[in-house]
Amino acid sequence: MIRNALNDKQTWLKYSWRRCQDLGFDRNGKPIFYQAEGNLLKELLEKNERLIRASEAVFRQLDQFLKDYHYRADLLDHEGYILHSYGVISEPGLMNNPALAIGTCWGETFRGTNAVSFSIEHKMPVNIHGSEHFFLENQVLTCSASPIFDEAGQVTAVVNFSSRSSNIQDNALIMAMLAADAIGYRLLTEHVKVENELLIRETEKLSSSHSQGIVTVNADSHIIYANKKAKKLLGNNCIGTAFNPSSLHTESIYPTSGYCSRRSYMIKPHTSARKSYTFDRMIAECPKVKQVIQLSQRAAATDFSLFIHGESGTGKELFAQSVHQASMRADKPFVAVNCSALAKNLIESELFGYKKGAFTGADHAGSLGKFRAADGGTLFLDEIGDMPLQAQSALLRVLEEREVMPVGDHQSYPVDVRIIAATHRNLLEETKKGSFRADLYYRLNEICLNIPPLRERGDIIQLARHFLIGLSGRSQQFTNEAENMLLSYDWPGNVRELKNVVTQASFLADGRWIDTHHLKLQTTPKRASTVAAPSFPPSAYTLEEAEKLLIEQALKTHNSNISQAAKQLGISRNTLYRKLKAYEYTE
Missing domain, CATH: 3.40.50.300 (P-loop containing nucleotide triphosphate hydrolases)
Structure with a gap:
């Protein structure tokens, strides 16, 4: 079994290296340095506050191990962003390296093959030593990473122990696994405690407000329960639809602190207050x-x-x-x-x-x-x-x-x-x-x-993404085909119709991706997209040629402004830079 696991690792490493080469990476070159800053970093840390708090307690308990073996411990989110670090003064190079700063991303598309991206991709603990890293720059490190799973079995974060490649310790991976399990256990314990508190409060509130509408929503703000009064207000088919408490006169029934996968609201009789816009x-x-x-x-x-x-x-x-x-x-x-x-x-x-x-x-x-x-x-x-x-x-x-x-x-x-x-x-x-x-x-x-009207605006995709985030957080995305379909539609009902279409698509989509068959558009004539779009039949070009042409058109539209072109294309500036390098683009 161990031999099979090692064989799998070597096979997966080859695939990872091949992906890096396909991205245009050069082993002797520099990885892409990307760090969340400002409001983005603040949002990232606030979103993962529970994880960070749990890791702080666990890493402190491992202080002696980290000191004795000269290791640094990091907590990273499911996309590879560093959220929290714990290390010792005796390894200042590891603690002060900009690539290891809070908010830096260690995803494969930025840093090449590494333990963090490997653990996220394959949902398993792994050692990546020295030359197993794709970039030579990273081969000074030895890293042991282990994933942390949420209640649904999805990777929610990663624990990574790193040191110099000359300092390989056989028990580093075991300690990383124990730390990941300990953090996961702390989160689960807190979750159960909060769920019990919610249950008590719900019971108390329901017993005293049987004449009020009560709804319970899941983590994605979709209704999973509604009593008769709530269904009368929201419609008999409200189960499974998105619920926005700010659009009604509601009172929340959930703990003021901690995390809970569901929340309940009491809909009060006075519902005539209009939503305030600014x-x-x-x-x-x-x-x-x-x-x-x-x-x-x-x-x-x-x-x-x-x-x-x-x-x-x-x-x-x-x-x-x-x-x-x-x-x-x-x-x-x-x-x-x-x-x-x-x-x-x-x-x-x-x-x-x-x-x-x-x-x-x-x-x-x-x-x-x-x-x-x-x-x-x-x-x-x-x-x-x-x-x-x-x-x-x-x-x-x-x-x-x-x-x-x-x-x-x-x-x-x-x-x-x-x-x-x-x-x-x-x-x-x-x-x-x-x-x-x-x-x-x-x-x-x-x-x-x-x-x-919406058909004369150039921000249809930005609006659609904004509505989708409001409905499902960042758990759902549009496919490229779906976005092209949104751009080609005439939108007789304008922004109101767009919001309704996105809401329905979010409800109909079972998983992460919203595709064309989820978009219930009226059968009105289509129009040519006013946003930079290829004026050729898709079958006439390869995917690489089509992508290159889209990038050229976006840069031309925005006078080679990288930020604006990346925003139109729906990708980050770093990703656009990487693609330009891969295509050897010159003005």
């Missing part, structure tokens, strides 16, 4: 959208009426709320009204309110109306192009006089609101037809924003 939450890699955002931010500093034009689903309310949140009225109400959803005979009573008994079916207490509800704040009139002429006349009077008279009342009430109106219609054409008042149009159109 400029800093906008995803905008497209110059056209950036220009609209800049104009919106300038508009927020004024109190002029704002008119937003854009097709359905482009995010008109998102801009309206962002303007409100950035304005001097941010601490006052933001009230949204969809004019197309109101019955013609009830629009005035909805906007201006009504007195008790004003008409048959009126609430016995009367109604304040949207204008008075938004007093001091912002009133967003969505799809105002669908408002009847009679209501337009009443609205114009209120805007000019800054006071409202509720239906059935004889008294006027002063109001102080900023109006933001939006529509997908061409209101200038509507004024020519006589279906929209010209004086009202110019009264509303003091500042105008035009939001481009």
Whole structure:
């Protein structure tokens, strides 16, 4: 069995070396140095806080072994990023080497064949000594790595013991395995403790809130349980769908510290609060959208009426709320009204309110109306192009006089609101037809924003990836074919449709990859991609030729700006540099 394992190792090493050669690596050359920094490093360490805390305790217990045998201990995540290190002063070269700093990546595509990448790839403990490393630079090391597994049996981290290649210790791999097991045991113990605490709290909460909606979600924020009340609010088919607690009025039922694979929420009765949007939450890699955002931010500093034009689903309310949140009225109400959803005979009573008994079916207490509800704040009139002429006349009077008279009342009430109106219609054409008042149009159109449709934007893939991360973290990705399909689609429903398509695809995909058959697009004619894309049939080129052409087109589009070209291609700068070197690219 031992001989078979050794044979397997030698075979796998050959495959690893071959992959390094295919990447264009030269044994005598330099490995790629890549280190997470700034917010990326902060996010990496915060995400793995439990692992780091557990490794600190275990490595301290091995302090004497590390000192006696002059070894350094490292904890790396499942992608090979160094999260925590523990060593001794007697080996300053090992502790101060930049390639061994916190945040440095030891994945095979950066550092070539090494113990960490081998252990991650094959999910097994391994020794990689001296000349077994691909790069000569790394052959000064002897390394013993052992994986740490999560509850699902997947590699979640790696323990690596390293020293100089002249200092090979037979028991280093055993110690690495023991350390990995000890860290895994600590995580499991903490997990069970947190799960038990959650169970107790859930039981207490359920016993006192049987009339409330309760949902339980897994680690990917998908619903795995919903009681009858929750299903009434979310739909009978809510099991398996993504759950966003911030979109509802919820109270969390889970421990305030520690990790748990599931969380429960109580949905409170008051669910009318609207989700608040701000400029800093906008995803905008497209110059056209950036220009609209800049104009919106300038508009927020004024109190002029704002008119937003854009097709359905482009995010008109998102801009309206962002303007409100950035304005001097941010601490006052933001009230949204969809004019197309109101019955013609009830629009005035909805906007201006009504007195008790004003008409048959009126609430016995009367109604304040949207204008008075938004007093001091912002009133967003969505799809105002669908408002009847009679209501337009009443609205114009209120805007000019800054006071409202509720239906059935004889008294006027002063109001102080900023109006933001939006529509997908061409209101200038509507004024020519006589279906929209010209004086009202110019009264509303003091500042105008035009939001481009999704098909004219160049950040479709960035938006899709953003939505996917919000749904599944980083556990799912689009295949290249799926991304090409997203780029070629016309998106009549714009950003709203894109979000729905991504949500459904995330739900339908069983594993990590979202492919074309997961994308449920409407059968509308396709368009040519506006993002750099090959203008040739895929079968006419080899994969290498197609990749090279895509890279050349991206560099040409962005005037050889590596960062922008890499962002368009969806790869890191280091990966692009490596591919350019492999293809011997020159301008």
